Amino acid sequence: MSGRKRVVVIEGEDAAPEAMRPTVALVDRLGLPIDWVRPAEGIDLVIVRENLEDLYVGVEGDLSALRPLALSSPMARRPVADLGPGRFALKVITEEGSARVVRFAFELARRRRAAGRPGKLTCATKHNMLPATDGLFREVATRLAASYPDVRFETFIVDDFARRLVAEPQALDVVVLPNLYGDILSDAAAGVIGGLGLAPSGCYGDGYAYFEPAHGSAPDIAGKGIINPTATILSAAMMLDHLGFAPAARRLEAAVERVYADGRPLTPDQGGTATTLEFAAAVEGYLR
Amino acid sequence: MSGRKRVVVIEGEDAAPEAMRPTVALVDRLGLPIDWVRPAEGIDLVIVRENLEDLYVGVEGDLSALRPLALSSPMARRPVADLGPGRFALKVITEEGSARVVRFAFELARRRRAAGRPGKLTCATKHNMLPATDGLFREVATRLAASYPDVRFETFIVDDFARRLVAEPQALDVVVLPNLYGDILSDAAAGVIGGLGLAPSGCYGDGYAYFEPAHGSAPDIAGKGIINPTATILSAAMMLDHLGFAPAARRLEAAVERVYADGRPLTPDQGGTATTLEFAAAVEGYLR
Numbered sequence: 342m343s344g345r346k347r348v349v350v351i352e353g354e355d356a357a358p359e360a361m362r363p364t365v366a367l368v369d370r371l372g373l374p375i376d377w378v379r380p381a382e383g384i385d386l387v388i389v390r391e392n393l394e395d396l397y398v399g400v401e402g403d404l405s406a407l408r409p410l411a412l413s414s415p416m417a418r419r420p421v422a423d424l425g426p427g428r429f430a431l432k433v434i435t436e437e438g439s440a441r442v443v444r445f446a447f448e449l450a451r452r453r454r455a456a457g458r459p460g461k462l463t464c465a466t467k468h469n470m471l472p473a474t475d476g477l478f479r480e481v482a483t484r485l486a487a488s489y490p491d492v493r494f495e496t497f498i499v500d501d502f503a504r505r506l507v508a509e510p511q512a513l514d515v516v517v518l519p520n521l522y523g524d525i526l527s528d529a530a531a532g533v534i535g536g537l538g539l540a541p542s543g544c545y546g547d548g549y550a551y552f553e554p555a556h557g558s559a560p561d562i563a564g565k566g567i568i569n570p571t572a573t574i575l576s577a578a579m580m581l582d583h584l585g586f587a588p589a590a591r592r593l594e595a596a597v598e599r600v601y602a603d604g605r606p607l608t609p610d611q612g613g614t615a616t617t618l619e620f621a622a623a624v625e626g627y628l629r
Numbered sequence: 630m631s632g633r634k635r636v637v638v639i640e641g642e643d644a645a646p647e648a649m650r651p652t653v654a655l656v657d658r659l660g661l662p663i664d665w666v667r668p669a670e671g672i673d674l675v676i677v678r679e680n681l682e683d684l685y686v687g688v689e690g691d692l693s694a695l696r697p698l699a700l701s702s703p704m705a706r707r708p709v710a711d712l713g714p715g716r717f718a719l720k721v722i723t724e725e726g727s728a729r730v731v732r733f734a735f736e737l738a739r740r741r742r743a744a745g746r747p748g749k750l751t752c753a754t755k756h757n758m759l760p761a762t763d764g765l766f767r768e769v770a771t772r773l774a775a776s777y778p779d780v781r782f783e784t785f786i787v788d789d790f791a792r793r794l795v796a797e798p799q800a801l802d803v804v805v806l807p808n809l810y811g812d813i814l815s816d817a818a819a820g821v822i823g824g825l826g827l828a829p830s831g832c833y834g835d836g837y838a839y840f841e842p843a844h845g846s847a848p849d850i851a852g853k854g855i856i857n858p859t860a861t862i863l864s865a866a867m868m869l870d871h872l873g874f875a876p877a878a879r880r881l882e883a884a885v886e887r888v889y890a891d892g893r894p895l896t897p898d899q900g901g902t903a904t905t906l907e908f909a910a911a912v913e914g915y916l917r
Contacts, residue, residue, distance in 0.1 A: 396720060398702040400709055401761035404721065409697050412719070414686040421688055427723030430762040431700070432684060433692065435715030467809070473689035474718040500816040507795055507820030521755070525810070528788040529817055532795030 384534055385458065386513040387449060390523025391442040391478075392544065397520050400431040434474040434519065439481040445545065446517035447489045453515060454491060461493040461514040462486075465502035465522060475499075478519050502526075507533060531555065538569035538610045541576035543583065550583050552576040566616045569608040571597060574624060596627035672822055673746065674801040675737060678811025679730040679766075680832060685808050688719040722762040722807065727769040733833065734805035735777045741802060742779060749781040749802040750774075753790035753810060763787075766807050790814075795821060819843065826857035826898045829864035831871065838871050840864040854904045857896040859885060862912060884915035 404425035412421045421429070446462055454460025464482040466475035479496055486494040497505065499522050506513065506526055510533050518526060531540045540555035554572030562568055574597055581590035600606055606623035607613025615623070692713035700709040709717070734750055742748025752770040754763035767784055774782040785793065787810050794801065794814055798821050806814060819828045828843035842860030850856055862885055869878035888894055894911035895901025903911070 393704070394712075394715075396755070397704065397758055398709065398712070399704045399758075400700050400702055401759060402700075403761075404723070406698070407719075410694070412688050412690075414688055414721075416681070416685065416687045421686065421719060421721065424682075424686070424721055425723050427682075427721060427726070428761040428765050430720040430722075430759050431695075431709060432718040432720060433702075433709065433712055433715060434718075435692070435713050438715070467684070467812075470685055470687075471689060471718050473691075473716040477716050500813045503813045503817040504820035507817050508823075521809075522813070524755075525788045525791045525813065529791040529795050532792035535796075 384510045384513075386510060386516060386530070387453075388516045388518060388523060388527045388530060389442060389446040389449065390518050390527060391438055391520045392523075393520070394433050394435060394438045395520030396430055396432050398431060398433045400433075402429060403427075404429050432471075432474055432521075434477050436477065436481060439478045439519075440485065443478075443482045443485050443517055446515050447485060447492055450492045450515040451489060459493070459514045460491065461495070462489075463502070463513055463516045464494070464496045465499040465516065465518055465526075466496070467499050467522075468496075469498055475519065482517065499526075503529065506530060510534075527555070535611070538608070539571050539575075541572045541574075541579055543576070543579045545583075550580075552580040552583070566618065567609050568617050569610050570617050570621055574621075592628065593624075596624045599627040600624055672798045672801075674798060674804060674818070675741075676804045676806060676811060676815045676818060677730060677734040677737065678806050678815060679726055679808045680811075681808070682721050682723060682726045683808030684718055684720045686719060686721045688721075690717055691715075692717050720759075720762055720809075722765050724765065724769060727766045727807075728773065731766075731770045731773050731805055734803050735773060735780055738780045738803040739777060747781070747802045748779065749783070750777075751790070751801055751804045752782070752784045753787040753804065753806055753814075754784070755787050755810075756784075757786055763807065770805065787814075791817065794818060798822075815843070823899070826896070827859050827863075829860045829862075829867055831864070831867045833871075838868075840868040840871070854906065855897050856905050857898050858905050858909055862909075880916065881912075884912045887915040888912055 404422055404427045406422075407429060408420075408422040410421075413419065414421055414424065417424060443464070450460050450462045462482075464479060466479045468476040468479045482494070483496070486492070499518075502516075503526060506516075506529060510530070516526075527540075534540075538554075538556060541552065542555045543550060543552045553576055556572060559568060574593065578590040578593040578597075581587070581593065600620065600623045601611075603623070605613070606615040606620050608615050608617065608620055692710055692715045694710075695717060696708070696710040698709075701707065702709055702712065705712060731752070738748050738750045750770075752767060754767045756764040756767045770782070771784070774780070787806075790804075791814060794804075794817060798818070815828075822828075826842075826844060829840065830843045831838060831840045841864050844860060847856060862881065866878040866881040866885075869875070869881065888908065888911045889899075891911070893901070894903040894908050896903055896905065896908055
């Protein structure tokens with residue numbers, strides 16, 4: 342991470358199921374539908390991820406349970422219930438959920454444009470294979486684009502987008518994705534810029550928001566005092582922003598960036614030998 | 630691409646829906662369930678992708694159509710049919726489809742081990758959020774691992790895997806993925822190693838197989854005579870392998886690698902000025 346290299350990623354879903362459930366439950370209880378990710382060398386992109394729908398509605402079952410619907414697969418030319426023994430899961434995309442996250446992303450792109458960034462929104466879906474569900478998400482985004490003529494809007498098929506994210510991340514600004522693609526590709530974005538230890542995240546709802554590092558509980562280094570606190574500190578900066586303390590957020594981010602520019606007090610994941618507290622003390626030093 | 634850098638990716642699903650359907654139909658008609666991808670600098674990995682199931686069964690509809698099933702979302706604590714206005718798509722994972730692709734991947738890992746490669750199989754799923762469907766895929770893979778004690782087997786949550794694929798691709802050998810993850814992450818892998826123009830693919834069924842470059846129809850450069858034929862030529866090498874002409878396959882691959890080592894007759898996507906035919910002539914020259 343340098344002054345031109347920043348990352349933000351999603352909640353700790355790499356952790357074990359038990360460790361993750363509370364986060365999902367919290368997202369649900371507070372009605373927080375929107376999650377985002379901001380990776381970065383000359384890279385400064387934000388991934389806005391819908392966070393309540395898609396395959397995360399938690400509806401699965403045996404294929405035989407679908408028999409009453411007489412659904413048929415046009416690809417397999419057989420009733421779905423006869424494809425098994427096997428299981429199904431439901432992917433759900435709603436107009437309201439799609440509009441909410443896309444509007445959030447357009448507003449963010451507009452604010453970033455005002456702050457001198459490109460002000461572009463990229464939407465990626467698998468609308469060619471999933472015209473009803475992903476097609477709806479893309480259709481809602483395309484419709485809303487008309488209300489944001491100042492924001493450049495583009496769409497890609499999600500597999501093509503995955504290649505672009507890895508090969509040309511500098512070309513991206515704000516990205517909006519359905520839940521599952523956002524989950525997978527925000528981690529890929531973290532890989533592009535140097536790891537989850539650098540990636541803060543925010544989860545935004547209508548009445549609430551919460552902020553946390555994107556990484557999980559990292560049991561392999563628990564108790565060693567060497568975890569990289571960058572993601573946690575940058576999550577705090579995102580919270581300050583949300584609460585209306587933008588100057589304080591910028592100061593905190595600048596202090597973190599100066600630690601990386603210094604290059605000495607880095608934790609082991611960044612090739613240094615500093616402890617978590619030594620890193621934090623260095624940030625504090627640059628805050629004074 | 631160097632002598633130590635090779636890629637193989639999937640069929641042309643980046644193309645428009647109309648352009649893509651014939652491929653899907655062909656996969657279906659021939660009963661070819663398995664697709665693979667092999668990217669590559671010190672990277673030499675193969676992605677084996679299930680190719681008939683998952684969200685590609687083509688079953689979508691309005692959420693209201695699900696009302697007879699009285700399915701409820703534990704996350705939303707509401708009947709699924711009430712989540713809309715919106716749409717659903719079905720993700721399908723079967724025991725048979727999973728076992729077929731996993732067995733193919735284990736056999737490949739075993740053959741690669743015999744050829745001096747690590748002989749490791751990595752399976753990635755979202756089993757924490759999708760215990761019934763992705764959990765089944767992972768369970769089948771874990772069960773089959775017992776029959777391949779010579780192949781090291783590991784599993785990851787797919788978002789964590791996405792980060793690893795980007796950050797540490799050298800640590801991977803053979804990867805097996807459900808259809809959708811394979812679709813997205815094979816393109817990400819192509820991004821890691823330099824583009825779809827380098828990525829051949831094979832699609833294997835019980836009685837048939839076919840081989841093609843992973844890229845789509847590339848309408849932006851149609852008729853210019855500058856497309857990189859590497860993926861097509863390496864697909865031919867995969868076909869030779871499949872037909873039992875391994876020495877010929879190795880010769881063809883070696884000729885392509887020598888063109889890259891030479892570095893002059895490269896097409897524009899690789900920073901060169903050669904035409905497609907000039908590149909092909911250079912390969913032919915090294916075959917003599």
